[in-house]
Amino acid sequence: MAIKKGLFKTSVGRKNLMAVTGLFIIFFLIIHLVGNLILIIPDSFFPIEFWGNVANQHDMYNAYSHFLVHFWPITIVAWVLYAAIALHIVDALLITLNNWKAKGEKYAVTDNSTSTWISRNMGILGTVIGVFIVLHMAQFWLQYKVLKVEHDLYNLVIETFKVWWMVVIYEIGIIALGFHIVHGIESAHRSLGIYPKKAMNIIKYIALFFGLFMAILYAIIPIILYFK
């Protein structure tokens, strides 16, 4: 009961929950990126003698996705991920509602001098990512993992990125994700208070570099596949 009150009812609890779920989602995004980079590795990288019977990019990508669905420990991690995403969204809504309430009170002070453009627009960025995730899950996850109507995930992904406006939607979602990651990493470390204040400057640069790095690598996948 005390933990529940601490997590959802206090501002510190809500921020800590946001930080922990956010960091877990980032961990997933790193693995997800590595898996999807297979899509842009040239076939010449898959010599048959080295990879056994995995002879090309098509087989490698489908072998990877088959493994994700049929290896039970990954299924457990996937459920933890869905729970983390749901908690992250509910928590974000609670924090936003609370901020609105605080702004309505006459003694509440809006200090724009210390907040960056990203931190003031986390709500908008989060909403763009939310819409993107719904579309993304409906396209791939629902068809392949849930309804099981699509068995060749590689072909599904390749066909999707042959449509120019689909590439545009992905680029918008990925840019929003990049900004969200930069601010998210920084504020997660501040919320959890793991480091001394001085180290926060370094964390800021690490967050910026990491957010950019992730966004660029995700963003090049649809573009390369479109022109392939």
Ligand code: HEM
């Ligand atoms: C160009 C980049 C991307 C490609 C090609 C891609 C591809 C896929 C595919 C094929 C799936 C279904 C199979 C699976 O579960 O792994 C999937 C699932 C998923 N994707 Fe992506 N994705 C991309 C970017 C993203 C981004 C930027 C996000 C987050 C904002 C994201 C979040 C997810 C989530 C949460 C799932 C469900 C994971 C699960 O059930 O284990 N993806 N993606």
